[in-house]
Structure formats: C-alpha cells, structure tokens
Amino acid sequence: MSVESIFAYTIPDNGRVKLILEDRFLHLDYAQSSSGTVAPPAGCMSSISCVTPSSLSSARKPSILYFNILWAEIGSASMPNYRPTLTIDYCSTTEKKTAELQKLRFLIDESSVETCSDWIQKLLQRAYDASAGVVRSKRLLILINPFSGQGKARNLFNSQALPILDAARCKLEEVETKYKGHAAEIVASMENLEERYDAIVCCSGDGIPHEVFNGLSRRSDVAKAFSVPVCQLPCGSGNALCMNLVGCKNVPFASLCVVKGAPQRMDLCSITQDGKRHMTFLSQTLGMIADCDIGTEHLRWMGEARFTVGIISRVFKKAKYPCKISVRIAHESRSQVRQAYHENKLVPQESLPAPEGLPPLKFGTVEDEVPEDWKEIDTDSLAILYVGQMPWMSSDTMFFPAALPRDGFMDMVIIDGNIPILESLKILTSVEGGKHFDSKHVHYYKVDAYRVIPKAKSGYISIDGEKFNFSPFQVEVHQGLATVLAHHSSFQAPEV
Numbered sequence: 346m347s348v349e350s351i352f353a354y355t356i357p358d359n360g361r362v363k364l365i366l367e368d369r370f371l372h373l374d375y376a377q378s379s380s381g382t383v384a385p386p387a388g389c390m391s392s393i394s395c396v397t398p399s400s401l402s403s404a405r406k407p408s409i410l411y412f413n414i415l416w417a418e419i420g421s422a423s424m425p426n427y428r429p430t431l432t433i434d435y436c437s438t439t440e441k442k443t444a445e446l447q448k449l450r451f452l453i454d455e456s457s458v459e460t461c462s463d464w465i466q467k468l469l470q471r472a473y474d475a476s477a478g479v480v481r482s483k484r485l486l487i488l489i490n491p492f493s494g495q496g497k498a499r500n501l502f503n504s505q506a507l508p509i510l511d512a513a514r515c516k517l518e519e520v521e522t523k524y525k526g527h528a529a530e531i532v533a534s535m536e537n538l539e540e541r542y543d544a545i546v547c548c549s550g551d552g553i554p555h556e557v558f559n560g561l562s563r564r565s566d567v568a569k570a571f572s573v574p575v576c577q578l579p580c581g582s583g584n585a586l587c588m589n590l591v592g593c594k595n596v597p598f599a600s601l602c603v604v605k606g607a608p609q610r611m612d613l614c615s616i617t618q619d620g621k622r623h624m625t626f627l628s629q630t631l632g633m634i635a636d637c638d639i640g641t642e643h644l645r646w647m648g649e650a651r652f653t654v655g656i657i658s659r660v661f662k663k664a665k666y667p668c669k670i671s672v673r674i675a676h677e678s679r680s681q682v683r684q685a686y687h688e689n690k691l692v693p694q695e696s697l698p699a700p701e702g703l704p705p706l707k708f709g710t711v712e713d714e715v716p717e718d719w720k721e722i723d724t725d726s727l728a729i730l731y732v733g734q735m736p737w738m739s740s741d742t743m744f745f746p747a748a749l750p751r752d753g754f755m756d757m758v759i760i761d762g763n764i765p766i767l768e769s770l771k772i773l774t775s776v777e778g779g780k781h782f783d784s785k786h787v788h789y790y791k792v793d794a795y796r797v798i799p800k801a802k803s804g805y806i807s808i809d810g811e812k813f814n815f816s817p818f819q820v821e822v823h824q825g826l827a828t829v830l831a832h833h834s835s836f837q838a839p840e841v
C-alpha cells in the first residue's frame with residue numbers, strides 16, 4: 346500500500362474505508378468495505394457535498410479540500426483492547442463562504458500506526474502549503490474590542506472563531522482593548538513582537554486594524570514590525586478589511602482563512618494633519634460619506650444600515666462640502682485606470698523592495714508648499730470626496746472596484762453635488778456591485794498623493810472610519826509597506 350493512502354475503520358460499523366491523498370483533496374472511499382454498504386460516519390455525508398469542488402460533484406467518493414482541513418492526529422490507545430483512533434478536524438464550507446467545524450473519527454489497526462503517522466504528515470503538508478508561506482499552528486495575538494459593533498465581539502470570538510482556531514492547534518494570546526488607543530499602545534510597546542507572533546488578529550471593526558498599523562509605525566524596529574501580518578475577524582459594524590481579504594463577513598469562514606492565510610504585502614498610506622503623521626490603510630473621506638460615517642453615531646444600533654439611512658437623507662438635502670483638493674494624478678481617464686488595473690493586478694510581492702523603516706515623506710507634509718505639478722480642484726459644490734486603498738468599504742459597498750493591494754496607488758472618487766438627485770441615487774445604488782465606476786458623473790482617478798483643505802468652519806473628516814480633526818490633511822502612499830494575512834494574493838472583488 347502506498348503511503349498516499351491508508352485503510353481505517355468507521356465507528357461504530359467497523360466498515361473498511363480507504364483514505365486517499367489526491368492532488369487537491371482527501372478522498373474517502375467507503376466502497377472498500379467488504380459488504381459495500383457501510384455508511385460514512387455521521388456529519389460526513391452532509392459536509393461532503395460542500396467540500397467537493399463543483400467540477401467533481403459527480404465523483405462517487407466523498408472528498409475534502411486540503412484548504413478545509415485543519416488537523417489530523419492519532420489518539421493514544423489508553424485502555425486495553427481499545428484500538429487507536431485517527432481524528433481529522435476540518436471545516437465544511439459553502440459557496441456563500443460560510444464554514445462549520447466538523448470532525449471525522451476512524452479506528453486504525455495497531456500495526457498500521459506508523460504508516461498512519463507518515464500519512465498524517467503528508468496530509469498536513471498538503472493542508473498547510475509551506476511553499477506558499479502558510480504557517481501551521483500559528484501563534485496569534487488576538488485583539489478583541491469588546492465594544493465593537495453592537496458589543497458582540499467577545500461572544501462571536503468565543504462561539505464562532507475559537508473552536509476553529511483551537512482545532513487547528515493555533516497558539517493564542519488574547520487581549521481585550523480597554524480604551525481607545527489601547528491596541529496601538531499594545532503593538533507599539535510589545536517586546537519582540539515579530540518573533541512572538543505569526544499574525545495579529547483584530548476581532549473588531551476597522552478601528553482596531555487602523556490602530557494596529559499606527560502602533561506598528563511607532564516601533565523602533567518598524568521595518569521588521571510591518572512584516573507581521575495583520576487580519577480581521579469581522580466583529581464590528583464596519584468590517585472592510587475582512588471583506589477585502591476574505592470576501593465575506595462570516596466569522597467561521599474568516600477564522601478558516603486565518604488558519605490557512607499567508608503573509609501578503611499591501612500598500613499603506615501616511616496622512617499628515619495638524620503637525621502629526623498617522624497611517625491609513627483603508628480610506629479617507631470628506632463630504633456625505635464622512636457625514637454619514639461619523640455623523641450617524643446615534644444610529645449605531647442599526648448596524649451597517651446606519652450608513653444607508655444617512656446617505657439617502659443627505660442626497661435629498663443636496664448637501665455640499667466646499668473644499669480645495671490638490672492631487673498628483675497618475676491615471677485620469679476611465680480607460681487609463683482600467684489599463685493600469687490590468688497591468689498591475691498581479692504585482693508579485695517578491696518584486697517589491699523590503700521596507701527599511703518608516704518611509705520618509707516624498708511630498709512633505711500638509712504644512713509644506715503644494716508641488717507645482719499637482720492638479721487643483723477648487724469646488725463649492727462637492728458632494729463626495731472618497732479615497733480608498735481597497736475595493737470594499739463595507740460588506741455592501743464596493744466603492745473602489747479598481748483598487749489593488751500593491752499597485753502603489755490610491756483610488757480617488759469625486760462626485761459633484763450639482764448632479765440631479767436621481768443620478769446621485771443611481772450612483773449610490775450601483776455602488777454595491779461597483780457599477781458606478783462607469784458613470785459619467787463619477788470622477789475616478791488613480792493617485793499617489795493629494796491634499797485637502799476644507800473651506801467650511803466645521804464638518805467631518807473620516808480616516809479608516811475614524812473621526813479626525815476637520816482641518817487640512819495630506820496623504821501619500823507607500824507601496825507594499827504593510828503585511829496582511831490572506832489566502833489570496835489579490836483582493837476579493839470582481840475584475841473591472
């Protein structure tokens with residue numbers, strides 16, 4: 346018998362089953378039973394249809410994708426007359442990106458324990474592809490914001506993430522954030538951060554990843570610190586990081602992606618405002634979106650719906666936000682943006698130079714002179730200025746369909762407040778699928794630096810969904826500075 350396959354026995358029927366390591370999945374061949382009538386163990390058949398790739402749905406043998414396999418081990422035969430057991434922990438998954446923890450148990454012959462141990466090693470090598478950078482039994486720093494979303498983060502973590510991380514034998518260190526800024530302090534001050542953890546997992550909305558990237562930027566070993574991958578378990582009201590990296594806001598599926606994720610380089614931006622420099626990983630906005638993001642705190646109980654309710658009321662009021670924008674545009678027309686998207690879609694992370702520290706600001710700060718070659722947009726009728734580094738801004742708004750993880754650009758959207766209300770509503774309702782990209786009323790640029798000077802006395806500026814001062818700010822991008830943990834090397838969004 347090849348070590349690619351082993352025989353085991355079902356519990357309780359004692360039927361013979363052959364476990365075969367195929368190219369991309371583990372096959373369970375129950376037809377090996379002499380009677381040929383042995384039923385697969387409970388929980389197996391129901392999960393099998395989910396884990397069998399659609400191209401193989403006609404295959405007779407149940408199979409489990411290696412991606413879904415968390416762990417396998419032989420239980421010690423502690424009692425006399427008890428045969429050793431082989432346990433396989435895995436997640437059944439659906440096309441809608443949900444996941445459920447499952448367990449298979451088989452008996453094995455005492456004489457085949459050694460063969461089975463070799464087979465388990467092979468199985469785990471395939472389940473955790475070291476050549477793709479996937480680390481087994483990850484050491485994770487888990488940052489839980491107990492106030493995220495509607496205060497459910499702790500409960501979501503314990504009930505939906507922990508069982509999967511435990512089954513995958515991850516080593517966890519949990520910390521609950523105690524106040525705003527605590528997560529940044531933790532990662533800024535922790536000794537040997539990069540030696541201690543394989544990833545930082547934010548059980549939160551987008552506020553904690555924002556703090557984590559800022560905390561990392563304050564470390565003296567900043568170059569090494571930015572190589573620690575950051576990811577999110579979607580427990581907040583805005584979970585854009587997870588939506589972009591994983592493609593859903595399902596906590597069990599996101600947990601499976603933490604287990605199976607590998608480090609991926611990603612652009613990160615600096616923002617200067619009022620004499621300070623911060624990092625921003627997701628977005629900067631002024632106008633209706635900022636108004637809704639920050640100005641609807643009283644509607645927090647609604648969850649993500651609060652953004653929609655806020656936007657519609659502002660469209661009908663024809664709200665306008667006068668400001669001066671100076672911007673370094675790299676790609677201006679829609680066709681140029683599309684072309685740049687296709688050219689840069691798969692920038693290999695290995696082609697980027699390793700960061701040497703916090704990069705110096707190429708264009709100075711918001712206090713410096715605006716460079717002469719920047720384009721000036723002076724407007725009294727702006728409705729939305731929205732600049733993003735990732736496609737999804739929430740689970741149902743894909744504002745920046747052309748955004749890429751490491752093209753070295755930010756995507757800038759400008760929408761004027763003088764367009765008819767019906768057109769504004771059309772744009773905003775097409776944002777879910779990113780269809781607004783082709784609207785003639787939407788200006789969509791790829792830029793690498795810009796400055797905004799608001800002209801009103803008061804208002805809202807939202808950076809990564811966090812409230813910033815209502816004063817001038819300048820942003821520039823640093824290509825591939827940050828590292829995230831993801832199963833895919835690109836963002837989870839359809840092509841433009």
Ligand SMILES: Nc1ncnc2c1ncn2[C@@H]1O[C@H](COP(=O)(O)OP(=O)(O)OP(=O)(O)O)[C@@H](O)[C@H]1O
Pocket residue numbers: 490491492493494495522523524525526527548549550551552553556580581582583584810811
């Ligand atoms: N213990 C705490 N008490 C109060 N605020 C906290 C605490 N821990 C973290 N915070 C702050 O809570 C804010 C929101 O966090 P987070 O993004 O996780 O949740 P959220 O529900 O998605 O919120 P938002 O929709 O505002 O982004 C962040 O600014 C974070 O700094």
